[in-house]
Amino acid sequence: MQLTSLHMPVAGLLRCGVDPGVLNAEQAHTAMQLHLDCTVDSCRVRRRARTVLVEQGRCVLDERALP
Template identity: 65%
Template sequence: MQLSEVNRHIAAALLGCDEDPGPMDSERAHAAMQLHIDCFVDECRVRRRARNTLVESGRCVLDERAIR
C-alpha cells in the first residue's frame, strides 16, 4: 500500500512510542492501536492516547482488570 504525503506524515507521528500523537479521532486511534499492538499502555504514549480515545468514544469497553 502506498501512502500519500499526508498519510506519511500521520503515520510518522504515530510511530514513536515516546512521542505525543496529539488529538485522535476513532479512525486514527484504531490505526495507532494496530501499529502499537505489541506495546504496553503504561509504556507507550501513542497506545495510551489511542485506547483512551476509543474508550471515551464508546468504541472500546475495558475489562475490569484493565481499569486502574
C-alpha cells in the same frame, strides 16, 4: 521513502515515547494496530489511542484494566 502529506498522520504515530495529540477514531484504531506489542504503561501512542477509543465507546475495558 519520502513522506507525503497523506502519510504524515501515520508517521506521527510511529514513536512510542511521543504523545500524538488529538486523534480521531480511525487514527486511534491505526495506532492500536501499529503498537500491538506495546503496553499502555510504556507507550504514549497506545495510551492515547486507547483513551480515545474508550471515550468514544468503541472500546470497553475489562475491569482488570481499570485503575
